[in-house]
Amino acid sequence: MVSAKRKRDDEAENATPRKLRAREPDKDNVEEVLEIETPSRRARARQIEAEEGTPKSILKKTSAFDGINGTTPKSKRKLLFTTPSKTTNHETSNGTPTLVRSANRSARRKSNRKLIERTINGADSDDEALDEEEELAEQILSDEDEEEDAVAGAEQEIALVPDTPSKRGRGRPRGSGRPRKQRSPTPPQDLPAHEEYFWQNRPAGNKTSNNTLSAQTLLNHDEYFETMQSYQDRHGSEMEFLLELHSRAYDQWLFELEEGFNICLYGYGSKRPITEAFTAHLYEDLLCRVPYKGTKKTPKIVIINGYSPGSTVKEILTTVASAVVPGNFKLPNQPASLLAYLLQYLSDHPPSHAIHVVINSIDSTYLRKSPAPNMLAALAAQSSINLICTADTPNFPLLWDVGLKAQYKFLFHDATTFAPYDAEIDVVETVNELLGRSGRRVGGRDGVGFVLRSLPENARSLFRILVSEQLAMMYEDGGQFDQDDVTATPRNKKITATKPTSESTQGVEYRVLYHKAVEEFVCSSEVGFRTLLKEFHDHQMIESRKDTMGTERLWVPFRQEELESLVEELSGELF
Amino acid sequence: MEHQRSYIYTPPESDERPAKRQKTDKGHPHSLRRERLQTFREIWAEQETRIQACLKTTLEEADEATQENIVRFVAAAAERDQELRASIPTGLIVAGPSIASHGPYFERLGRQVKESTNSAYLVLTSGESPNLKTLLKNLIKKATSLADDDDDDDLGRTTGPSRNGPRLLDFDLGHLQKWQRSINYRTIVVAIQDSEAFDSHVLSELIDLLHAWLDRLPFVLLFGIATSAESFEDRLSSNALRYLEGEKFDVTQSDEIIEELFSTTIASTDVALRVGPNISRRILDRQKDHVQNVQDFFDGLKYAYMSHFYANLTSIFLRDDLAVKNLPPDVFEAVRNLPSFRRWVGGMLEDGRAQDARNALQSDKYLFDQVTQNVTSGQAILNAISGAALVLTRLRQSLQISQKVPLSSIWIKAASGEMLNSPMLREMMLSVKRMSSDKFLQLLGSLQDLEQTYFPIDLDSYQSKLDVMISENDGAVLKTQHDVRNDTLRTTVVAQKVLLSKHKAALSEQDKAYSELVAQFQDELDQYFNTTFIDPKELFLIEILMYDLKSPHTEVFQPKPRFAVERALAAPHDYLGCECCSGEGTRDGEAALFSTQPATAILYQLYVESGSVINAADLWSAFNAMAGGEEEDDESKTMALFQRALAELRYLGLVKPSRKKTDHVAKMMWKGL
Structure with a gap:
């Protein structure tokens, strides 16, 4: 399409009589300068900008660096424009809004036609009428040129203009399209939040580099803990101060609890230090009160760590029940009936003081699912239960609708601590999972080798089959890539492959693997096959998922290189 | 301990314990806290009884009426012959849009139903009924756990069916039948609490099924409806509708109840501590926009009281039994x-009462007397304002001024000192001027039961004068000179132009006398409003008498956790207040990136700047360049921080794994949205 337009332009240019040329030599010169000089000038200007850019944000620097290497990470869009690479040129060539372009072109053509007519006819009679139109057309053209003038700027470079202006006719001058956007290398600053969202989600705004983290860069558990042990936070004293600040509110919270409210703490940072200290405070406070003062009895405060994997409502209720109900009562087994029983018991035998229940991370994934919030709310609504809980995620109020909120009767307090989520998060595991490297969990390749050595030969054979099948599929999909480029994990190799393959082809189909295993006499029945797989599952050496069709697929969560060396090791051992 | 899922707290064994206890026992920085909290409890108890009484009268009364109807309906359903039932008796309970109050309502209803009729009452909510199977399972579970001693039966049941037929699936209503046979309820009431949230197919299927079992199980259905009975009907299949025999019950809407509560609590003429107009407006707006729940109104009010007494030292003066010698000097300092106080002393100096001012500044005794006096008088003034707001509301009602303004908004306006010279008041005074004798009578009647303490106008004398006038006028309606009905329009043609002119009809003697009476009444009323509607903010000791602080109240009830987290990460200095990360040279409003900031904050700001998919490797190099040290061996430390920060972002739900490319994560939240 572009070429067609250019052709037409060429025709127009060819038809232009010399007279016009002679009239506008300056313009041609300037345009020529533009065409020849701009790229380098621009590149230089960019370079400077990249270097002088706000020193605050390192992003610009690093991405400028990347850009020079030719691997523009498009995600850091500040950089996008600093690359004098091909992409920019490409954008320029069809940058002009078509409407303006065609309008300009038609104006030019029109004026040309007029000139031709005039020279052919030689008639002066309609000169005046023509003049007006011509002026208009010329004005449009020169307007455009002025714009370019302004851009091209430097006078001394005009001297370098080559003498053949006729060549200039090919298409529109390059720099003229979309001038303003081109010239600001930084993305718009200080956008309102919603505009920023659209800016960052604009089509083609999401080009990112293909850089990957090498396996050695990420620390494993041991390295991480070793490093962290010697690490000292430079804001230690400020964090202490924050805690101290919060501790001043403990008495207030006690008062609020006493008045029948429940407390929910939110804000960035682990709030365990606060709940811990508050619980201690509460404990001391209760010890000085009537049923405990001067006796050996101690108050019972229920602590629940919602973030620990596998937390269930049932467990919470059982613990609360153990604090409320004397031991010799038989408790119902089902959570729902246990809750009903508990509430009934509390209203029948109101305790001398409210039972305090401390829940760390009430918004953890384990306590988010359906019956949990409802049951906790019902528990919290009981007047003899005082709930103190913390919530970590920023959007936790969405967990509760008005009804639940009314039951919870929360007072919310901002308890930002900046404390690390040491207990809440398994850092290494989370990052590995986030980056699709959950295979590292077993202790990497060595760990798998270790496990395999302890397994019977059949298991090793099965694992070898699985790995080689998986590798075969990888080669099939990503064969056309250089060996270096194919670093994708099986999980997301589909996207790196050029041909659009669906997600469903990830991993090896259960059936296929089974038949292979039977063929190679690894197992004789599906039961045996399952038993072997279970061992792998237990050691988290394989992962499985049902694809869209409902077929189960299995894969080993490692990258290609690791798989390759695994196969080598396995084969070496076996043969 | 931290990795244990749940446990009972045991204090760590350390030597610090005695020291800690000491700290809590004495040396409170806040003196008289116990006394203040005691005062709070007393004063709040007053409010609480008032609220409970109000709830009893309005809510329970309204509730009771409908609930009784429903109970009667259930009882009537029980009377019917089981064999002859053709359709399920169904109560459609239109409970209004305030879903939060539905739960308590159905609870109360359940109690009532169980008490008055021999019925089982099973509430189902949408959350536990995603499909018919789960719904039935839950229904059966709820029913069978109603009978507490059923636990042993449980064991028996599983073995039981093998004797007489196949084992029942756990969602088979046969269980219910068996249970019903053993307990023999007259009716089984199934209440669908939030019918709108149910899948309409599930509802229709449920109705089909219950109908099929109707000859064996005496079902009665109750539907809680937040919209309207019509729209509920539209959602059901016509087949299911045929099986229902509906009756509609309207429940009093909660906004009326709230209005009632407002007038008995905040706008009452007898309150020790006022809740100010700003907070009241907030509480009301919250009711209107978000919750619509009586309990929440109650909580908001209570928290305002709590805050006042907890944080304000001078609130101790709201106690009656105070003596100077019992008060520590810092109380007077606080006053x-x-x-x-400054305004007050300034006023004294302007009046030339220098000695009084000196006394107020120096003598605790003098100040004590003044404060106790002024607290009492201030309370009276504030009460008078509430009274006047009530008078104004009544007047507007009896004059039938078209734009209906509830007492709450009139009170808020009055309490913020904006009532004088307001169009609302002027409009009302104009209509008073124009009112005819029948309206006047009505008006006097409506004001009759008001407390005379706050309303100085002698209504009785007006009443008797008016009675005399009306009887003199043979019972006909009297009009004032301002009455529009006395105006006539007259057209005259002068020099071919039509002139339109207004003319007052001649007033009769009686009307004249009546006009004078009304004018006198209006004058008195005007004076009354002018003296009462003062700006409370100008009052001496208003800080003691009225609580109107926005600060803890808003955050505590309407937190912005996302904003808090974003702010902590984008501008950690705001929280940490450290030297190293203070915003030197930042553009205002925008937080800047510093290498000294906490790792997560740095990573978060890089995250904010990036697009919707982020390359972790590039993120790492950016992070390393920012936070990494000079030496090589620092890298593992930086990496550890990077990993921790990334894991925290993941934990906060800001990123999630992306399958698009290797080592990429997807952005989940955009700052400030």
């Missing part, structure tokens, strides 16, 4: 620091 002397009140802005209204």
Whole structure:
């Protein structure tokens, strides 16, 4: 399409009589300068900008660096424009809004036609009428040129203009399209939040580099803990101060609890230090009160760590029940009936003081699912239960609708601590999972080798089959890539492959693997096959998922290189 | 301990314990806290009884009427012959849009139903009924756990069916039948609490099924409806509708109840501590926009009271039994620091009462007397304002001024000192001027039961004068000179132009006398409003008498956790207040990136700048360049921080794994949205 337009332009240019040329030599010169000089000038200007850019944000620097290497990470869009690479040129060539372009072109053509007519006819009679139109057309053209003038700027470079202006006719001058956007290398600053969202989600705004983290860069558990042990936070004293600040509110919270409210703490940072200290405070406070003062009895405060994997409502209720109900009562087994029983018991035998229940991370994934919030709310609504809980995620109020909120009767307090989520998060595991490297969990390749050595030969054979099948599929999909480029994990190799393959082809189909295993006499029945797989599952050496069709697929969560060396090791051992 | 899922707290064994206890026992920085909290409890108890009484009268009364109807309906359903039932008796309970109050309502209803009729009452909510199977399972579970001693039966049941037929699936209503046979309820009431949230197919199927079992199980259905009975009907299949025999019950809407509560609590003429107009407006707006729940109104009010007494030292003066010698000097210091105290002393100096001012500043005794006096008088003034707001509301009602303004908004306006010279008041005074004798009578009647303490106008004398006038006028309606009905329009043609002119009809003697009476009434009323509707903010000791602080109240009830987290990460200095990350040279409003900031904050800001998919490798190099040290061996430390920060972002739900490319994560939240 572009070429067609250019052709037409060429025709127009060819038809232009010399007279016009002679009239506008300056313009041609300037345009020529533009065409020849701009790229380098621009590149230089960019370079400077990249270097002088706000020193605050390192992003610009690093991405400028990347850009020079030719691997523009498009995600850091500040950089996008600093690359004098091909992409920019490409954008320029069809940058002009078509409407303006065609309008300009038609104006030019029109004026040309007029000139031709005039020279052919030689008639002066309609000169005046023509003049007006011509002026208009010329004005449009020169307007455009002025714009370019302004851009091209430097006078001394005009001297370098080559003498053949006729060549200039090919298409529109390059720099003229979309001038303003081109010239600001930084993305718009200080956008309102919603505009920023659209800016960052604009089509083609999401080009990112293909850089990957090498396996050695990420620390494993041991390295991480070793490093962290010697690490000292430079804001230690400020964090202490924050805690101290919060501790001043403990008495207030006690008062609020006493008045029948429940407390929910939110804000960035682990709030365990606060709940811990508050619980201690509460404990001391209760010890000085009537049923405990001067006796050996101690108050019972229920602590629940919602973030620990596998937390269930049932467990919470059982613990609360153990604090409320004397031991010799038989408790119902089902959570729902246990809750009903508990509430009934509390209203029948109101305790001398409210039972305090401390829940760390009430918004953890384990306590988010359906019956949990409802049951906790019902528990919290009981007047003899005082709930103190913390919530970590920023959007936790969405967990509760008005009804639940009314039951919870929360007072919310901002308890930002900046404390690390040491207990809440398994850092290494989370990052590995986030980056699709959950295979590292077993202790990497060595760990798998270790496990395999302890397994019977059949298991090793099965694992070898699985790995080689998986590798075969990888080669099939990503064969056309250089060996270096194919670093994708099986999980997301589909996207790196050029041909659009669906997600469903990830991993090896259960059936296929089974038949292979039977063929190679690894197992004789599906039961045996399952038993072997279970061992792998237990050691988290394989992962499985049902694809869209409902077929189960299995894969080993490692990258290609690791798989390759695994196969080598396995084969070496076996043969 | 931290990795244990749940446990009972045991204090760590350390030597610090005695020291800690000491700290809590004595040396409170806040003196008289116990006394203040005691005062709070007393004063709040007053409010609480008032609220409970109000709830009893309005809510329960309204509730009771409908609930009784429903109970009667259930009882009537029980009377019917089981064999002859053709359709399920169904109560459609239109409970209004305030879903939060539905739960308590159905609970109360359940109690009532169980008490008055021999019925089982099973509530189902949408959350536990995603499909018919789960719904039935839950229904059966709820029913069978109603009978507490059923636990042993449980064991028996599983073995039981093998004797007489196949084992029942756990969602088979046969269980219910068996249970019903053993307990023999007259009716089984199934209440669908939030019918709108149910899948309409599930509802239709449920109705089909219950109908099929109707000859064996005496079902009665109750539907809680937040919209309207019509729209509920539209959602059901016509087949299911045929099986229902509906009756509609309207429940009093909660906004009426809230209005009632407002007038008995905040706008009452007898309150020790006022809740100010700003907070009241907030509480009301919250009711209107978000919750619509009586309990929440109650909580908001209570928290305002709590805050006042907890944080304000001078609130101790709201106690009756005070003596100077019992008060520590810092209480008086606190009073002397009140802005209204300064104004007051300033006023004294302007009046030339220098000695009084000196006394107020120096003598605790003098100040004590003044404060106790002024607290009492201030309370009276505030009460008078509430009274006047009530008078104004009544007047507007009886004059039938078209734009209906509830007492709450009139009170808020009055309490913020904006009532005088307001169009609302002027409009009302104009209509008073124009009112005819029948309206006047009505008006006097409507004001009759008001407390005379706050309303100085002698209504009785007006009443008797008016009675005499009306009887003199043979019972006909009297009009004032301002009455529009006395105006006539007259057209005259002068020099071919039509002139339109207004003319007052001649007033009769009686009307004249009546006009004078009304004018006198209006004058008195005007004076009354002018003296009562003062700006409470100008009062001495208003800080003691009225609680109107926005600060803890808003955050505590309407937190912005996302904003808090974003702010902590984008501008950690705001929280940490450290030297190293202070915003030197930042553009205002925008947080800047510093290498000294906490790792997560740095990573978060890089995250904010990036697009919707982020390359972790590039993120790492950016992070390393920013936070990494000079030496090589620092890298593992930086990496550890990077990993921790990334894991925290993941934990906060800001990123999630992306399958698009290797080592990429997807952005989940955009700052400030």
